[in-house]
Structure formats: structure tokens, C-alpha cells
Amino acid sequence: MTPPDRYEPYDEPSQPLMRVDGYRESQLRTPSRPLYKRPATLTEITGPLNLAKKLKVGMNDLSRIKQGAPRAMGQLIWVTGRLLDEDAMPVRGSVLEVWQANAAGRYVHKADSGNPAPQDPNFFGSGRCVTDREGRYAFLSVKPGAYPVPNHPTRWWRPPHIHFSILGEGFMSRLVTQMYFPGEPLNGIDLLLKAVPDEKGRERLVARWTPMMQLERADVVGFEHDIVVRGHRATPMGF
Amino acid sequence: MAHRRVPTPSQTIGPFFPEHFVGGADHDLTFLDDKSKRAQGQKIYIGGNIYEAERLPRWNCVVEIWQPDANGCFAHPNDPRRARADPNFVGWGRRSSDDAGWYDFITVKPGGYADPLTGKPRAPHIDISIMSSGLMRRVVTTLFFPGEAANVQDPVFNAIPDAAVRERLILRPEKLERAPNDAIAYRLDIVLQGEGETPFFVD
Ligand SMILES: [Fe+2]
Numbered sequence: 001m002t003p004p005d006r007y008e009p010y011d012e013p014s015q016p017l018m019r020v021d022g023y024r025e026s027q028l029r030t031p032s033r034p035l036y037k038r039p040a041t042l043t044e045i046t047g048p049l050n051l052a053k054k055l056k057v058g059m060n061d062l063s064r065i066k067q068g069a070p071r072a073m074g075q076l077i078w079v080t081g082r083l084l085d086e087d088a089m090p091v092r093g094s095v096l097e098v099w100q101a102n103a104a105g106r107y108v109h110k111a112d113s114g115n116p117a118p119q120d121p122n123f124f125g126s127g128r129c130v131t132d133r134e135g136r137y138a139f140l141s142v143k144p145g146a147y148p149v150p151n152h153p154t155r156w157w158r159p160p161h162i163h164f165s166i167l168g169e170g171f172m173s174r175l176v177t178q179m180y181f182p183g184e185p186l187n188g189i190d191l192l193l194k195a196v197p198d199e200k201g202r203e204r205l206v207a208r209w210t211p212m213m214q215l216e217r218a219d220v221v222g223f224e225h226d227i228v229v230r231g232h233r234a235t236p237m238g239f
Numbered sequence: 240m241a242h243r244r245v246p247t248p249s250q251t252i253g254p255f256f257p258e259h260f261v262g263g264a265d266h267d268l269t270f271l272d273d274k275s276k277r278a279q280g281q282k283i284y285i286g287g288n289i290y291e292a293e294r295l296p297r298w299n300c301v302v303e304i305w306q307p308d309a310n311g312c313f314a315h316p317n318d319p320r321r322a323r324a325d326p327n328f329v330g331w332g333r334r335s336s337d338d339a340g341w342y343d344f345i346t347v348k349p350g351g352y353a354d355p356l357t358g359k360p361r362a363p364h365i366d367i368s369i370m371s372s373g374l375m376r377r378v379v380t381t382l383f384f385p386g387e388a389a390n391v392q393d394p395v396f397n398a399i400p401d402a403a404v405r406e407r408l409i410l411r412p413e414k415l416e417r418a419p420n421d422a423i424a425y426r427l428d429i430v431l432q433g434e435g436e437t438p439f440f441v442d
Pocket of ligand 1: 163
């Protein structure tokens, strides 16, 4: 199957605002001048297809440091879904990276060293895989804890979430996003989730709960989360 | 007709992108792995500072580049000249800006090509993306080389009408401490916001 060769601009209300009230970093780092429109050329409709050669993949268990090691604190979760293009075709062979806080709301990262929440020596905290023939990915992890944004005047807490980085099939299908959990009260006050103006767009960031009997094992809670990256393939569908 | 799916919204990369995801050699595009041959072409080094507002250095940005090989080819099905692409060149690299806001890449000088989409010649160029906490979407721009005759016709370079602004995308030859001895070194600072702001393109 050939990769997409047609990319249209994003539909603005379905993507987040760049400057977000109350999110100070967004005001210091967002360019102040309007963006220039450039034509798509070959450089934009291509992209690295063989990154699994360069980046180590096959890390899909965040819940322990290595195979056979004790598992991290918290509730085991199984997160899976499909990577699709705008025509609902599977995006195969794409590198997909995830990272998240531990069950207490702390990251395995030096930039989180001031966080008073405890570290968990058994928590790996990140994973990288390649999507399969159906565009599917899957990770085993523990449910991330919520965490407060330090010294925020409105006591903003980040709801439980998982960060996703998707390399896709081309420069224009690169996507960095976050996945949220259904039914979390903190979702309603999250400045980053609320930065997406369109309600349907916000819903696209929230995973679906998987009924227990649909899971292959009894010791996990399951979430299903499809991700759509930009791009259309040459052959128009269904005509 | 197939049901159109809307792309998932972007969200900021945040401050906690795992350090091990930005591997030691991911910013060196001149080889794939220890066993592979070196990529063809002139080795170059590109480095610079990233600044946020008030010209404060911005550390912990994730920077990615994408470019054709030394002959202007991509190993990608959308390139009609793909059969000629250098098998030892992937064209993609990643780096995080260090504590002083410095980013850098080692790569080969990209070749120009005749663009099948716009029908215009593309001057040698490198596409660059910057992600950071505070950036709800990535910002993207294109770097160009000094003294290239093809710059004046390049459809992306000319998408910026103000000549003084588009000059900010031209790499500047400079002796840089961290450049390998056998590489031509170029500098390009990226100003996310404020005076001398880098021009960015609609993604
Ligand atoms: Fe986070």
C-alpha cells in the first residue's frame, strides 16, 4: 500500500489554540507573527519510512523495568488502538512512542525532579513500538496519576493522561498528542484539553473503556484509542 | 464514499519527553548504524540556539529535521527518482536542545531537485520542526543555504514576501566548536518569539 501523497491543511477548530489562557509557557513560546503559507513540495509529501531501523522498537511494557522484573505500583492497564489516515486506511509500520507519569503522578525525567510525589523504581514509564498491518499498537502500563501544575493560581491539575508521539508515513503526518481517560472529573478543568475549541475534537482525545470480557486477560483494565494522522492516498475511496 | 476521519488534535509534547528517546546518534544523519557505509555527499554541521520570548534560551525542545540526500532524492514511494536514493541515508534526525538552548545536527548537504508538484526547482533545503512544552502544535520552517542561485526561484523561500525576513532562514557559515573537523559548519539561531522572530510556515 502506498503512503499518502495528498495533505490538506488542518481543520482549525479541531486543533488546539496555540496561545492558551493560564498556560504561561504557551505565551512565551508561540510565534507572535502569522504563519506563512508554503506550497507542499516533494519534501513535505515524503518522510522517513524505515525509522524502526534507526530507533529501537519493541518496548511495549511500561509497567516494569525489564521482562521478569517486579511490576510498578498502580492499576495495570492495556492500551491499544489503530493508527489511521483521513480515509480510515491503516497506517502501517509507523513508529509510535508513549510516555506517562507513574501511578503517583511523577515522571521518570530529570525535569520532574522537583515533584514531591514518590518515584517508583519499578516503573519504566515509556515505550516505543511499530504499528502492525492493521495499523494497531498496544501497550501494557499502569494507570497514570493526576498531578498538580506547580504554583498555578487556579490550582490546575493535569488529569491522568498518556503522551503519544507518532512519526507516521511522512513529514506532514507527524503528530504529538495526549490521550485522556474517560469519566475523569479533572478532564473538565484541563487547560490543554480545553484548548481544542471543537467538542468533537476534544472527544477524539479521550479513550474508550474496553468491556472486561473483550480483554484477553483478567488482570488489566482496557482502553481503546484510535489515532488519526493527516493524509490521503492517491486513489479516491468508494467511487 | 468512505467516511472521512478527522485528524486527532495535537497537544504539547510537554517537558517530559523521555531522554532515552533522543539517542546519542539520532542527530547524526551520516550513518544508519555501525555496520553501514557513510552517506554520500559533503558532510555538514548545523547548530544554533533556540530562544523564547525576551531572547531567553529554550532548553528541552525536541527538534527534528527531514531532507533529501546529496543528490536531491528521497527513499520514498512519492519520489519518482527514489531508485537513485542513497541507501545509507535516512534523511531524518532528532535532537533536544541542551541546557543552554543549543541544538545541532551532523548531516550531508542536501541536493536540490525539480519539484514534480509545483513544477519549480527546489534549492537545497532542510525542513525543521520544533516541539516544546508551551507549544500546543509543532512549529515548522525550512533552512536554506547561502549563495545558492536556486534560492531566488524556490517556491518555499519565496512564500515569505519580505526579503529581510526570509534571510533569517539562510544558514550562516561559522566556525563552531562542536563541529567535526571534516564538516562544513553552519549556524542558524531559531527565535520562537520576539525581535528577529524566525518565520514559520503553516503546518
Ligand atoms: Fe504529562
